[in-house]
Amino acid sequence: MTRTLAATRALRSLTALLTAHVVSQTGNVVTLFAVPFYVLATGGTGIEVGTAAFFATAPVIIGGPLGGVVVDRIGYRRASILADLISGATVLAIPVVALTIGLPFWGLLALVFLSGLLDTPGQTARRVLLPAFSADAHVRLERSVGFLDGAERLSRLLGAPLGGLLIAGVGPLNALFVNAGTFALSAIITWLFVTRPVVAERMPDATDTPARTGYWSELAEGFRFVTREPLLRAVVLLVLVTNVFDAARGSSLLPLYAHDSLGGAAAFGVLVAVMGGGALLGTVVFGFFAHRLPRRVTFSVCFALAGGPSLFAFAAGLPFVWLVAATALSGVAAGAINPILGTVELERVPEGMRARVFGLINAGAWAGVPAGALLGGIGADTIGLQASFFIIGVLYVVVTLLPLGIPVFRKMEPPPNPQPAPAV
Numbered sequence: 001m002t003r004t005l006a007a008t009r010a011l012r013s014l015t016a017l018l019t020a021h022v023v024s025q026t027g028n029v030v031t032l033f034a035v036p037f038y039v040l041a042t043g044g045t046g047i048e049v050g051t052a053a054f055f056a057t058a059p060v061i062i063g064g065p066l067g068g069v070v071v072d073r074i075g076y077r078r079a080s081i082l083a084d085l086i087s088g089a090t091v092l093a094i095p096v097v098a099l100t101i102g103l104p105f106w107g108l109l110a111l112v113f114l115s116g117l118l119d120t121p122g123q124t125a126r127r128v129l130l131p132a133f134s135a136d137a138h139v140r141l142e143r144s145v146g147f148l149d150g151a152e153r154l155s156r157l158l159g160a161p162l163g164g165l166l167i168a169g170v171g172p173l174n175a176l177f178v179n180a181g182t183f184a185l186s187a188i189i190t191w192l193f194v195t196r197p198v199v200a201e202r203m204p205d206a207t208d209t210p211a212r213t214g215y216w217s218e219l220a221e222g223f224r225f226v227t228r229e230p231l232l233r234a235v236v237l238l239v240l241v242t243n244v245f246d247a248a249r250g251s252s253l254l255p256l257y258a259h260d261s262l263g264g265a266a267a268f269g270v271l272v273a274v275m276g277g278g279a280l281l282g283t284v285v286f287g288f289f290a291h292r293l294p295r296r297v298t299f300s301v302c303f304a305l306a307g308g309p310s311l312f313a314f315a316a317g318l319p320f321v322w323l324v325a326a327t328a329l330s331g332v333a334a335g336a337i338n339p340i341l342g343t344v345e346l347e348r349v350p351e352g353m354r355a356r357v358f359g360l361i362n363a364g365a366w367a368g369v370p371a372g373a374l375l376g377g378i379g380a381d382t383i384g385l386q387a388s389f390f391i392i393g394v395l396y397v398v399v400t401l402l403p404l405g406i407p408v409f410r411k412m413e414p415p416p417n418p419q420p421a422p423a424v
Contacts, residue, residue, distance in 0.1 A: 009195060010136030014144065016193035017133065020186040021126050021151045022158070024084055027182030028119065029159025029272065030166065030175055031056070031091065035112060036255040037265050038172035039105075046256050048105065050377020053251035054370040055109040059116035062363075072356050076125040077194055081187045083122025088183025090115040095173040120362055128354040129194075131346055145342035150283040153335065156276025164269025222356035229348060231411040232361065234403075235341060239365040241399050244372035245307065245392045251369075252376030253392075257314060257385050267320065274324050275310075275331040282335020295412040296403055299340045303400035305333035311393030315386050344412050 035056060036049045044052075071079040094111045097103045103111075127148060134144040166175035226232050258268035282302075286293075313326035349357045379388035403409035 007137050010133045011139070013194045014130075014133040014137055014139070014147075016189055017126055017129060018147055018151045020080070020084075020189040020194070021123075021148060022155050023182050023189065024122070024186035025152050025155035026159040026162065027088075027091070027179040027186075029156055029276075030163040030179045030182070031115070032250075032272070033160075033163030033167055033265055033269065034172040034175045034179070035108075036251070037167050037259075038108070040255075040259055041172060042105075044105075046252065046377040046380040047374075048377070049255060050252045050374040050380075052109060052112060053247065053373030053377070055113045056116055057247060057251070057366065057369040057373055059113055059119070062117065071121050071125045071128075071359070072353070076129050077190060077196065079125040080122050080129075080190050080194075083118040083125065084183045084187035084190070086118050087115055087122065088180045088187070090117075091176055091183065092180035095176045098173050120366075121359065124358045124362065127342065127358060130342075131351070141343055141346060145346065146283050146286060146339040149335070149338040149342065150280050152338075153276045153280035153283055153331075157273050157280055158276075160269040160271075160273035160276060162269075163272075164265045167265040222353055222360050225349070225353060225357055226360050226364070230408045231344070232348065234406065234408045235344070236361055236364040238399065238403065239341075240368050242303070242307070242396065243366055244368035244375070245311075245396045245399075247369040247372030248376030248379065248388070248392055249311065251373035253314070253380060253385060253388055256377075256380050257389075260385070261317075262320060271323065271327050274327045275334070278328040278331020279335045280331075282332040283339060284335075286336040286339060295340050295344070295414075296409050298336055299412065300401055300403040300409075302333040302336040303403075304397050306330050306337060307396035307400065308393055311389050311396060315390035315393055317386055340412065347414075 035052050039049050039052050074082075090111055094103065094108065094115070097107065097111070130144045130148060131141060133139075134141050162178070163175060166178060226236070254271065255268055258264060258271070262268070307330065309326040310323075310330040313323050318326070345358065345361065346354070376388065379391075383391075403412075
């Protein structure tokens with residue numbers, strides 16, 4: 001195979017991988033809408049909305065690290081397909097059970113938990129494919145990581161209005177049928193159009209993986225790697241705290257605020273779409289200048305802007321147009337965060353350990369998300385929505401500016417003698 005043909009094939013696979021990610025994540029956004037509004041439609045309280053969000057996010061803590069070892073073992077492409085198929089089947093079970101024999105609240109919690117159990121391993125599998133495809137296609141790693149993050153942002157831009165329209169038009173349960181279909185479509189795209197990289201060992205498969213030790217020893221090896229990396233430890237701790245705030249805002253406070261003050265799911269859909277669209281714009285713009293900007297300062301300042309303006313706008317009870325403007329600003333700033341983090345992680349983690357290490361990193365970073373979602377619901381029912389937004393906003397800004405004064409975050413900058421970057 002000539003270099004040009006290999007690059008063309010890799011670029012085609014990278015495009016298909018990103019497309020599958022958009023489709024799968026768009027379905028997740030529909031779920032983000034359907035579950036809380038289903039709970040509210042059946043007479044649920046803010047605490048019950050927070051509880052449902054807790055069970056939707058808790059699987060990340062379990063599925064991330066435990067599934068990461070499996071992903072390293074069975075191969076990234078295969079893991080992505082299986083994760084989509086199983087997640088789609090469990091999502092489909094929610095409306096099927098509800099419309100036939102009835103779905104009690106505990107049953108909804110169980111199915112929501114199961115539907116998210118393999119979601120993170122599937123996303124991890126797609127992420128760890130990036131370096132090999134990027135190298136073969138002669139695309140900068142920062143840019144391909146930005147493309148993947150942009151795909152997630154695009155899914156919010158597409159999924160938010162789709163979720164709002166579906167819930168308003170056919171109801172939250174019927175919207176979940178669409179979600180199940182997106183998982184199936186994502187699996188088909190990956191199966192048909194994502195091939196293996198030219199260098200086979202870049203993408204392990206069950207037939208060519210190196211000799212393995214035991215499952216638990218491999219998991220322990222990944223855990224030791226994370227705990228011995230000061231920068232990774234610091235990143236996990238920082239994102240863990242901010243994810244508590246994000247979960248309280250996105251999973252509980254925003255749906256409740258939209259339901260109480262903005263007319264329901266349609267307004268919520270506009271806000272989520274604006275956040276996703278702004279982040280997509282920020283990711284695209286950042287992708288062209290990422291290699292020229294200081295990572296630490298860009299990361300910290302953009303992180304603070306990603307939370308502060310929108311949180312304070314809701315705390316002040318501003319008119320809807322100002323809420324949209326503040327959300328757009330936060331979205332644009334957020335576009336720089338994940339590409340920086342993703343590039344740093346891919347640079348610092350060896351290829352053969354990426355799935356399990358990324359799973360552990362995600363589990364650590366997401367450890368506070370279930371509690372954040374639950375606390376958001378409790379805060380709404382106790383101190384009120386606007387007070388909750390204000391407290392979270394203050395804490396968010398303070399925490400995200402800490403990397404400017406903590407020496408370990410200086411290690412985010414590129415290695416002193418990096419490999420020559422391709423011109424793409």
